[in-house]
Amino acid sequence: MCGIVGYTGPNNSVGPIIEGLSRLEYRGYDSAGICLKVENELQIIKKEGKLDNLKELINLHKPFSHTGIGHTRWATHGAVTTDNAHPHGNEIFAVVHNGIIENATTLKKDLFHEGYQFKSQTDSEVFLVLLTKFFNEGNSTLISISKAFSSITGNSAFVILEKASDKLYAIKRSAPLVVGENREFREAYVSSDPFALVGFAPRIYFPEDGVICEGIVTGSEVTVNFYELDLTHSNRYKFQSNSMSVDATSKGPYEHYMLKEIYEQPALIDKLAAYYIKNEGRKILDEMKGFRAQEWHITACGTAWHAGLVIKNFLEQVNHQKASVDIASEFRYRHPILNHGDVGLFISQSGETADTLASQELCKEKGIPTFSIVNVEGSTLFRNADKNFLIHAGVEIGVASTKAFTLQALTGYLMGLAMKGSLDDSLHYSEIKLLSNRISDLCGQSDFIKDVAEQIYTKKGFIFTGRGKYFPIALEGALKLKEIAYVHAEGYAAGELKHGPIALIDEDIVNIALVGPELLEKTLSNVEEVKARRGIIVVVGPKNHPEVEQIADAYIPLDFNGLQNLSPLYVNVALQFLAYHIAKLKGTDIDKPRNLAKSVTVE
Ligand code: G6P
Secondary structure, eight states: OOEEEEEESSSOTHHHHHHHHHHHGGGOOSEEEEEEEETTEEEEEEEESOHHHHHHHHHHHOOOOSEEEEEEEOOSSSOSOTTTSSOEEOSSEEEEEEEOOTTHHHHHHHHHHTTOOOSSSOSHHHHHHHHHHHHHTTOOHHHHHHHHHHHOOSOEEEEEEETTOSOEEEEEESSOOEEEEETTTTEEEEESOGGGGTTTOSEEEEEOTTOEEEEEEOSSOEEEEEEOTTSSBOOOEEEEEOOOOSGGGOOTTOSSHHHHHHHTHHHHHHHHHIIIIISTHHHHHHTTTTOOOSOEEEEEOHHHHHHHHHHHHHHHHTTOOOEEEEEHHHHTTSOOOOOTTOEEEEEESSSOOHHHHHHHHHHHHTTOOEEEEESSTTSHHHHHOSEEEEOOOOOOOSSSOOHHHHHHHHHHHHHHHHHHTOOOHHHHHHHHHHHHHHHHHHHHTHHHHHHHHHHHTTSSEEEEEEOGGGHHHHHHHHHHHHHHHOOEEEEEEGGGGGGTGGGGOSTTEEEEEEOOSTTHHHHHHHHHHHHTTTOEEEEEEESSOHHHHHHOSEEEEEOOTTTGGGHHHHHHHHHHHHHHHHHHHHTOOSSSOTTOOSSOOOO
């Protein structure tokens, strides 16, 4: 979602800001802008559309400035226009904002009556105007920030630039924010994501909610100060060295990040197994031995929610423990019954998804422990959880999540085995190795799946069906396809098809049928029902199966032998390839699909 990068230091701020914004492009956005302090003026350059549009403008003006802030906007309040793009600025301040100011309408009305004008339809500009009002009343910049921040409700992060100095100011409430320092080069940075600061700021700080951050660079040193809202010094922040490497973020020989991330899966699976079974992660799993929750409340969004559905099956079938799965935006408002002995299990790649965080908060308020299965160490979800199970996926850049899903589900499986006390080093290590080998084989068949994609990519709609443990995979397969290929795709429980969606079937609809060895006959009868109505059948099913070969118009044969519990993860990779190839044939923007964001920091 929206990305923020700010810089102050001896060099031209434009380079690191644009580089940082480019790195955050993957999160999804629809306009971009930059504000630079040039000779005591706050100069704003912004443009709707891709970052390239902004870069063109910058190339035209070739600005130089020691201090600046940049932003990529994912529209919430106000259409996608240049006026609504950030930064918003005036004679005194410029502001970039992530999140939503919930009381913006009321505040705007009051400010309007007081004679203040607005140039955009955004909620963000309300913060700028508030800041200016408090400053005009004679307050210092720090006090004005404190007062403006105290006046607003909702989750937000702001970075502020002032005409009067080269300082960077930032503050947040339940939104990602990181402040960076490079002592060697005397540079201060601020961003919504540490990834933007890799290679720039070796020292990073995560401020807590309501802490005002101030980055100052003088002739000889760089200082980052933290203040409470009453302007006393604050120690409510966490320091971390930025250990990410720039290499980890390159596309390598792959055409898209998504493809690279699909191919990374076998090696990451092996690494995760080694971490949790043989290395440091073992300690975390051993602590889980014998653990039982009265009920697991699994909560997540998007792909992570589908991983939650897979984990629910593991918990019920492997552990015989009760688990419910919720979409976070529903869980947080449906007044769930949370009892003593229950555990909230939150799954998230980014660890910053607003609804997931709010659901975690709800569990905390009700006094039940919260566990996370998360990729980003140090993320808000991670910091607020009582126990964290990292998935060690590395940076996932493709907006459509692939490797994170596989590793989330696998981590949940390992957690379950550990609770049961049945984590057998060699047995489970080999079981997981079998999964990574099969996925490796599948990676070798990508061209074959491409041929299947060629046969179906022009069709009108796609219905993914599966039973039992393949049902969550049907949902995930359909989500992947709609996310990146912009076609209508639905996931259904195979047995549910006749209760409505079968009405859609004709010769322009494809049924991607996930046919595992379990309940094979029953699933095939559902496929027959579609075939009888002239639907096109693509089976992802067991290899060398004459009945399947006969029914399918196209067939992705898989070797299920020995995989058992983990077979859904294998089937899912076939669907990742299928979605990728269909999207490629359609010519969409695979890594940055329209309208989508990677880290959804608004509810
Ligand atoms: C967005 C992304 C999805 C992701 C979901 C949850 O919708 O486009 O790919 O699955 O957010 O994100 P999280 O970071 O919490 O896993």
